[in-house]
Amino acid sequence: MPKTKEITVGDKKFEIENPGVRWSLDHDYNCRDRNGNIKNTDFVEGLLENVVVEPAGFTLEDFESLDEAMEFQQKVRNFL
Numbered sequence: 001m002p003k004t005k006e007i008t009v010g011d012k013k014f015e016i017e018n019p020g021v022r023w024s025l026d027h028d029y030n031c032r033d034r035n036g037n038i039k040n041t042d043f044v045e046g047l048l049e050n051v052v053v054e055p056a057g058f059t060l061e062d063f064e065s066l067d068e069a070m071e072f073q074q075k076v077r078n079f080l
Contacts, residue, residue: 004053005079009072010064015054016076023050024080044069047076 003018018024027050031043045060052058063069 007072007075007079009075010068012055012058012068014052014058014072016051016079017053018080019050040070040073044073047073051076051080 005016007014007016027043027046028038031039031046033039041060048058048060060069063072
């Protein structure tokens with residue numbers, strides 16, 4: 001049975017599903033530059049595509065601010 005959770009960021013609610021440890025580790029690795037710094041755009045877009053169940057089709061541009069996108073990223077990382 002998949003592990004799911006509902007999170008709220010600002011006034012937006014997301015149903016998220018854990019895609020598994022392997023995906024999470026690979027995604028973290030693949031979203032880093034050669035110095036090991038996380039590429040936030042790639043990381044958040046991957047979360048939106050592979051972790052968010054609802055709302056379907058939500059994109060990075062749908063966040064109202066950078067703070068909101070970073071809050072989303074942190075909440076999902078804590079869940080994974």
